Amino acid sequence: MKIMVCLKQVPHQDARLDVRPDGGWIQEDNIKFEINSYDTYALEEALRIKDAGGAEVVVVSIGPERVTQSLRTALGMGADRAVHVKDPEADASDPLGVAKILAAIAKAENPELILMGLMADDGNSAAVPPMLAELLGFASTTSVMKVTRSNGSLQAERELEGGALEVVELTGPSVLSVQTGINQVRYASLKGIMAAKRKPIDTKSVADLGLAGKVGAAAAKIKIEKIYPPPKGKGAEILTGSTDEIVNKLVGKIKELGLL
Amino acid sequence: MASILVIAEVQNGKVRESSYELVSFARRIAKAQGSEVRSLVAGKGASAAAEELAKKGGGEVYLAEHDLLAHYSVDAFGKAVRAAVAAASPGILLFSHTPIGWDLAPRIAAALDGAFVSDCFNVEESGKLVFLRRVFNGKLDARFVPSASPVVATFQPGATSPFEGALDGKVTPLQVAISPQDLRAKFIEVRTAQKQGVDLSKAEIIVSGGRGLGAPEKFPEVIQPLADALGGAMGASRPVVDAGWLPHAYQVGSSGQTVTPKLYIAAGISGAIQHLVGMKNSNFIVAINKDADAPIFEVANLGVVGDLFEIVPALTKAVNQAKGKA
Numbered sequence: 001m002k003i004m005v006c007l008k009q010v011p012h013q014d015a016r017l018d019v020r021p022d023g024g025w026i027q028e029d030n031i032k033f034e035i036n037s038y039d040t041y042a043l044e045e046a047l048r049i050k051d052a053g054g055a056e057v058v059v060v061s062i063g064p065e066r067v068t069q070s071l072r073t074a075l076g077m078g079a080d081r082a083v084h085v086k087d088p089e090a091d092a093s094d095p096l097g098v099a100k101i102l103a104a105i106a107k108a109e110n111p112e113l114i115l116m117g118l119m120a121d122d123g124n125s126a127a128v129p130p131m132l133a134e135l136l137g138f139a140s141t142t143s144v145m146k147v148t149r150s151n152g153s154l155q156a157e158r159e160l161e162g163g164a165l166e167v168v169e170l171t172g173p174s175v176l177s178v179q180t181g182i183n184q185v186r187y188a189s190l191k192g193i194m195a196a197k198r199k200p201i202d203t204k205s206v207a208d209l210g211l212a213g214k215v216g217a218a219a220a221k222i223k224i225e226k227i228y229p230p231p232k233g234k235g236a237e238i239l240t241g242s243t244d245e246i247v248n249k250l251v252g253k254i255k256e257l258g259l260l
Numbered sequence: 261m262a263s264i265l266v267i268a269e270v271q272n273g274k275v276r277e278s279s280y281e282l283v284s285f286a287r288r289i290a291k292a293q294g295s296e297v298r299s300l301v302a303g304k305g306a307s308a309a310a311e312e313l314a315k316k317g318g319g320e321v322y323l324a325e326h327d328l329l330a331h332y333s334v335d336a337f338g339k340a341v342r343a344a345v346a347a348a349s350p351g352i353l354l355f356s357h358t359p360i361g362w363d364l365a366p367r368i369a370a371a372l373d374g375a376f377v378s379d380c381f382n383v384e385e386s387g388k389l390v391f392l393r394r395v396f397n398g399k400l401d402a403r404f405v406p407s408a409s410p411v412v413a414t415f416q417p418g419a420t421s422p423f424e425g426a427l428d429g430k431v432t433p434l435q436v437a438i439s440p441q442d443l444r445a446k447f448i449e450v451r452t453a454q455k456q457g458v459d460l461s462k463a464e465i466i467v468s469g470g471r472g473l474g475a476p477e478k479f480p481e482v483i484q485p486l487a488d489a490l491g492g493a494m495g496a497s498r499p500v501v502d503a504g505w506l507p508h509a510y511q512v513g514s515s516g517q518t519v520t521p522k523l524y525i526a527a528g529i530s531g532a533i534q535h536l537v538g539m540k541n542s543n544f545i546v547a548i549n550k551d552a553d554a555p556i557f558e559v560a561n562l563g564v565v566g567d568l569f570e571i572v573p574a575l576t577k578a579v580n581q582a583k584g585k586a
Contacts, residue, residue: 017400096373123395125379127369128366130364130365130367131367139335139444141334141363141445142362162515162518169448170446171446172444174444225390225405227395227402232558236558236563237562238552238565243570243571246566249562257544259464259522259523
């Protein structure tokens, strides 16, 4: 079978987030990027299916040159080949624009299964996987914590509120969005990293996909007017001083609460 | 006249509180736009819920009843939403950001080729529509402005007060054709979360650790001793459980346990929304984190910006000493 895994490169979890002067997004110069945490779990799940019974794993990402690094990482972990949509025309697409790009690639690749993270650590929209399924006419489910395949049927356990799980059976080609914690993600081995250098990364433009003028900032149906640090509420009283002074104040407070 | 369509959710025969919150948002927008609010209740044996929504939320309530709507499935409920869209031609569709909403709403937005925005905490309705939501896991806020119609939006449960008003709405039956073959993602069963011995909901004091601990062995070395000294329980944030450092039973947050202890100490937890919703109603919150901008400090009563590996052991020692003196 063929599995397509969609990866988004996002600012590193510990990166400093400074808002751009125009307020439209964060400053992306001089910060580190990494594969969206949710997507690493999706890739690992695909690689486990490959390890268990054989599958071709194709990773897909959209973004500038720096995205090559994340695709190399994915290939180093065990993916077979990569497709990189590298085109400024794709920049600032809304989730539906992203889904249209991924759908065009999926139509060419014809995978049985598409795996991706529940959401991205930057936009937090959780929108693209169901949109992609809709555009392709695939089955879909979201926030998946377990995938089981047997006799041609695909079962997924999806996370509900409060930790309950819903078991869903999927028929036909499917898009699953994966929740963090579904597995323990592997690291790329040195051997894997060496092998990845010979694996192909196919570069595509928006025009190659027949989507000129249909995606990107101009075609977005919703735009970010501004991002900004959340307004400070009352917030915490911040304790200052030496460690001893801070600890004395904390102990005093715990006593005041009648808990010591 | 353009309408606003609220996609209500029914749980245990009742309309969920979050659906009445959607009615609140919908009525605000409708008032500004001069449009009307309609709702959809889909299910099996959901007529009492639809009547309740008509009475308490007002407006026209479409009731889609079908055997294949007995359990949620994105395909069957998608058909019900499309039937309601055909009947109401809404300019705006509102869903709750729940396991149903985030599963279904993006598919509907793609099918309608509309504008989509998710997990909103508020909307500005005077003048142009602006949807407010958090990005970067709660570290930044964002204003989203749609430029196409229809707009499909999901709202965080608890983002506003549920609508309360004695309005007389009416229930209109809605025919939906669904066949078993339509269900490509089919409900099999729900497994409720198992309580695995760690019941944090009863603990008076909880000391929780997060990603800032850096390694699994730091929990027994740093967090558990403080919990023990205070006679409390140990908890954790989601990244800790995802990494396999502690079992799921320790997880505090929307996908773990919701807690309201007298004292909650969060060490090395930045405060992602999914954690905050599980602990923000604690009586007193102390946060210890090296990042002064961490969202956890917004919900905490007392904060320490510093190294948890210095503060927590010192606090443990001081608590043990105080107990010795008592």
